[in-house]
Amino acid sequence: MIRRIPSARERGIPDATVARLPVYLRALNGLAERGTATVSSEDLALAAGVNSAKLRKDLSHLGSYGTRGVGYDVQYLIYQISRELGLTQDWAVAIVGVGNLGRALANYGGFVSRGFRVAGLLDADPGVVGDRIAGLVVEHIDGLESVILNRGVSIVVIATPAAAAQQVADRVIAAGVTSILNFAPVVLTVPDGVDVRKVDLSIELQILAFHEQRKVTGGAMLPEDWAGEVG
Amino acid sequence: MIRRIPSARERGIPDATVARLPVYLRALNGLAERGTATVSSEDLALAAGVNSAKLRKDLSHLGSYGTRGVGYDVQYLIYQISRELGLTQDWAVAIVGVGNLGRALANYGGFVSRGFRVAGLLDADPGVVGDRIAGLVVEHIDGLESVILNRGVSIVVIATPAAAAQQVADRVIAAGVTSILNFAPVVLTVPDGVDVRKVDLSIELQILAFHEQRKVTGGAMLPEDWAGEVG
DNA sequence: GTCCCCTTGTGAACGGATGCACAAAGTGGG
DNA sequence: CCCACTTTGTGCATCCGTTCACAAGGGGAC
Known part of the structure; x- marks a missing residue:
């Protein structure tokens, strides 16, 4: 009896990965425009602003599209990600x-x-x-x-x-x-x-304001905040 | 020697919580406009579209602003979240x-x-x-x-x-x-x-397209996808 | 063909977020 | 004052995502 090993596609791609695929796609399109044929996970991760291990794990969910010792074919990867995201259709x-x-x-x-x-x-x-x-x-x-x-x-x-x-x-x-x-x-x-x-x-602005406020106060509490701490 | 117990504020509020505070704030403003004085975590969570336990845990990072058996005072909670987010300033x-x-x-x-x-x-x-x-x-x-x-x-x-x-x-x-x-x-x-x-x-549209595509194919693989699976 | 170098793909450890379930605590009625 | 009821705040188990570190695998030089 032949039992197929469940592919990544069938098991489902993590939401966090799906959310990053469009970012990779954009970075890849930028590389393609500059004529780059292949790219390593390290370089692509840099362009996309993520950790290279994360990038490799994300891509591994789509399949094994890289070549060890070389990297990823830019055009091929663009096609695969586009297809996965459903962008090959209108x-x-x-x-x-x-x-x-x-x-x-x-x-x-x-x-x-x-x-x-x-x-x-x-x-x-x-x-x-x-x-x-x-x-x-x-x-x-x-x-x-x-x-x-x-x-x-x-x-x-x-x-x-x-x-x-x-x-x-x-x-x-x-x-x-x-x-x-x-x-x-x-x-x-x-x-x-x-x-x-x-x-x-x-x-989005409110989230920025929160962090900005934190910076201004040096990450510590404002004196006025102490009042409410005990009671 | 007096050792203060580190407050939630000093230890930092989780990013996931910070991202939801504006949502709670919006829901609270909606309640306030309709004249609601107090609200339970259950009701507020419903209005904000989250789990009530998550809501309570989120709010607990700001302090203990609820009253057991009653709920949260809408106006007071609006003020506290606004202050935490830094919205009380311009x-x-x-x-x-x-x-x-x-x-x-x-x-x-x-x-x-x-x-x-x-x-x-x-x-x-x-x-x-x-x-x-x-x-x-x-x-x-x-x-x-x-x-x-x-x-x-x-x-x-x-x-x-x-x-x-x-x-x-x-x-x-x-x-x-x-x-x-x-x-x-x-x-x-x-x-x-x-x-x-x-x-x-x-x-955002690309992420929607991904899920939409999945729905159309019933979550399974399209026959044409099989071609690339083996090789 | 063999060896060395490079990069992928992934097992495993870690950390953070989620949700259940319940003890703690406050309210109101009698 | 006491009891029953309601709802908060949180310990704990679980899950998901991130990151490290390395084995596996492919390419190119000689």
Whole structure:
């Protein structure tokens, strides 16, 4: 009886690794542009800003794509990571909420260049509907479901005000979408099987402020803090 | 000899906890707006989208601010978390790069409402310099150092194209800035003691695409993937 | 073919984060 | 005052991710 050894792919790739693959991909693209043919884990790790052992372990989850004594073939590795991330196919994305942020996202070149195609811009404000942004005409939110179904949208970006985000999420999920990128400052409640990633601009600043404050006080406590320590 | 017991604050708060504090803060503000006076860890955890035990452990790092049998006083907890994060003071922020994203950030209300004041907008493009955005006039990048020094800027947001980001980082670090929020799709190289947080819009989409792809294939391998497995 | 050098891939130790389960502690009713 | 009830704060076991260190494997010189 032949028993296949479970491959890394079947056992699943750790989330932490998946989160770093796009970083490696970017570093590899930079190397490719400069004409580099092969790269060692040490050099690639440096370019990606990580530890080389971590890089090797991450890549080992995809398969054994390196050559001992030599390194990794840049083009081949780009292809393998792209395939693993699903970037070899075309993803149709709809952006809901065309305020300042929505506009910025629609114009962001980094999407298109990685297989993400903006297939629709939607907003509830009649003053915005009809505007032409990045080659697309903004449509009314009423058409959300039909845009998703007719254009094969599988990922929705929510860039609405906080108050509208949950309602939009409910609608797109009902229409079959299971991947949401949420920029609205609110915790979305979604059923199992739906992936939500959240980008919160002010949270990042708050985390920076915490560390900055620590630096200013030299990592120790401020005298005023002592008051509350005992009681 | 009096030996003080090291407080949680001195031993340092885990990074994972710090990253969640802003989320709790947002949930608490929501509760406060609806007039809630006290909240249990269970309810707050639900609103923040985390496990209640995790929430309690996180808060225990700040001190013992709850009342057993009752819960947490919403206003008091808001104050304590704000103080811990350093939000009770005013942070001057400069935004470098006033493209689509820079404009969106300048107009983003979530900054101002949390003690972050945009103290300067800078860009290298003469066509943009002089524009009025969110009540501020865009200044030329040449004045970067003087803006930082004269206006007490301690956090810099980089929203420039990738090619310019490292140079901007070098300059602001030389001017004494030690906290950077980087939106440019590039890994910044900075000396020890400088904090960089990175927000990468396309990386988030790529992570979603990975999971979306997995769903479509039912978590198993595609037949075409088998080809590469053996060789 | 053989030897040496280089780099990958991974076993193993370590450290930090998570979640359970419960003792400690405070509230309110009688 | 005492008891029953509620909820916090935390010890502990477990899991996941990181890092070290090295064996395994491939390339090139001679």
